[in-house]
Amino acid sequence: MRIKKQDNSVSLQEHYDRRVAQGAISDDTSQRKVLAMLSTLHDRLAAPRLFRKKRAHENGLYIWGNVGRGKSMLMDLFFAHVPVAKKKRVHFHAFMQDVHARLHELRKHKQSDPVALLARELAEDTTLLCFDELQATDVADATLLYRLFSGLFDAGVTIVSTSNHPPTSLYTGGVQKERFGKFIALIEEKMQVAALSSPSDYRHMQLRSLRQVWFSPLGSAADAFMDNTLAALCPGEKPKNETLTVQGRKITFLLYGDGIGRFTFHELCEIALGPADYLAIARKLDTLALTGIPALSPEKRNEAKRFVTLIDALYEQKVLLIATADTSPEGVYAKGDGSFEFARTISRLAEMQSAPYIQANKEE
Numbered sequence: 464m465r466i467k468k469q470d471n472s473v474s475l476q477e478h479y480d481r482r483v484a485q486g487a488i489s490d491d492t493s494q495r496k497v498l499a500m501l502s503t504l505h506d507r508l509a510a511p512r513l514f515r516k517k518r519a520h521e522n523g524l525y526i527w528g529n530v531g532r533g534k535s536m537l538m539d540l541f542f543a544h545v546p547v548a549k550k551k552r553v554h555f556h557a558f559m560q561d562v563h564a565r566l567h568e569l570r571k572h573k574q575s576d577p578v579a580l581l582a583r584e585l586a587e588d589t590t591l592l593c594f595d596e597l598q599a600t601d602v603a604d605a606t607l608l609y610r611l612f613s614g615l616f617d618a619g620v621t622i623v624s625t626s627n628h629p630p631t632s633l634y635t636g637g638v639q640k641e642r643f644g645k646f647i648a649l650i651e652e653k654m655q656v657a658a659l660s661s662p663s664d665y666r667h668m669q670l671r672s673l674r675q676v677w678f679s680p681l682g683s684a685a686d687a688f689m690d691n692t693l694a695a696l697c698p699g700e701k702p703k704n705e706t707l708t709v710q711g712r713k714i715t716f717l718l719y720g721d722g723i724g725r726f727t728f729h730e731l732c733e734i735a736l737g738p739a740d741y742l743a744i745a746r747k748l749d750t751l752a753l754t755g756i757p758a759l760s761p762e763k764r765n766e767a768k769r770f771v772t773l774i775d776a777l778y779e780q781k782v783l784l785i786a787t788a789d790t791s792p793e794g795v796y797a798k799g800d801g802s803f804e805f806a807r808t809i810s811r812l813a814e815m816q817s818a819p820y821i822q823a824n825k826e827e
Contacts, residue, residue: 473544474502475501475502475505475541475544476495476498476499476502478540478544479494479498479540482698487698488698491533493532493659493660494533494537494659496657497537497659498537498540500524500657501537501538501541501623504523504524504541504545504621504623505544505545508545508546508547508590508591509545509546522616522620522621522622522654523621523622523623523624523653523654523655524623524624524654524655525597525623525624525626525630525654525655525657526538526624526626526657526659527625527627527628527629527630527656527657527659528627528658528660530627530722530749532659533659534625534626534659535625535700536697536700538552538593538623538625539552539700541593542593542623547590547591549588549591550591550592550593551588551589551591551592551593552595552703553592553593553594553595554594554595554596554703554718555594555596555598556707557705557706558594559604560706562581562607562611565581565584566578566581566607569581578607578610578611578614579614581611581614582610582611582613582614582617582618583614585615585620586614586615586618586619586620589620590619590620590621591620591621591622591623592615592620592621592622593623593624594622594623594624594625595625595703596625596626596627597625597633598626598627598634599643599646602642602643605634605642605643605645605646606642608643608646612646612649612650612653613649616649622654624654629656629658630650630656631647633646633647633650634647675688676784676785676815676821677784677786677788677791677812677816678786678787679787679788679789679790679791680788680789680790681755681787681788685754685787685788686754686787688787689725689752689754689787692752692785693719693725693752693785696719696720696723696750697720697723700719700720702717702718702725703718704717704718705717705718707743707747709739709743710739712736712740714730714736714740714743714744715730719752722747722748722749722750723748723750723751724744724747724748724750724751724752725754726751726752726753726754727755728753728754728755728756728757728770729755731744731753731773732769732770733769736769737769738772741775741776741777742776742780744776745779745780745782746780748782749782749783750782750783750784750785751777751782751783752785752786753784753786753787754786754787755787755788756770756786756789756795757789758789758790758794758795758796758797759795759796759799760799761798761799761800761802762799763796763799764799764800764801767795767799767801767802767805768801770795770796770808771801771804771807771808774808774811774815775808775811777815778811778814778815781820783815783820784812784815792808792809792812792813793809
């Protein structure tokens, strides 16, 4: 992979100042405090290895805070400008999927200590590892995470991660929480912990300012509406490819910021997905951007049924729907089997466009 040469004469603070001046982001004291910690890490990584002075807690940075505070934006800024050749930015869920797949292959070849070997392999390819949404929901991963991260730290890998939880609340499974104690202690020992405690939820501020979340008909104006809306919700952030695995099925989409997923109608309703898939999507996201909703003919009753199931899942989880469609909600499925039941979906879509629903969007 060819790495674009960075202009190290411009500091991270100056890049942040430029975005503020351009109106892309709001100036935030709490963000600046975390940015100063990222700048220190940036300068250490930019120094020739011979002159690096590594002290305790300098194996990386753990940034935590509520949704919408700018964690991903700050990490993106750091990752884009840190002059490290072997760097990788990945969503933690996708990283763990890759880890399990590679461990499976190593065990097939009867490696005596596959976790230690995998840590060495990762360290050979990566000097800087950046994670989005580090969390732990599977108690079976407790020992694996401790040994893997220990191996990465021992090999000199720097880790920067974001999370919605402080290290002590990292495990969200609720069962056998004590098994994660060693992993949590390792993070607190090896990484600086930075709380992004801004009182402002910029995502919700932008959501509450929305005047329209359903746009029709389809066409260039609809495309511009969706692009402009997502740019307003996630200023300065580029979407990332994301994969959600549900019962062995892989659902790919574009992830904007911490919790906005972009899908086409084809990807969600013209492919054989079911309630479990839609529920997993709704639990992961706080906002779903859905493009290309057609006016469905009576022959499209299966697509209409999937759309109904999708809307039910979004509604029950209080997920905001931003959509582009060929018609109003009333015209999406006007005739055909189940069109009478579709009336409930029309009612829900109307409520999901209301100010009270938008303002209640997955509030914590």
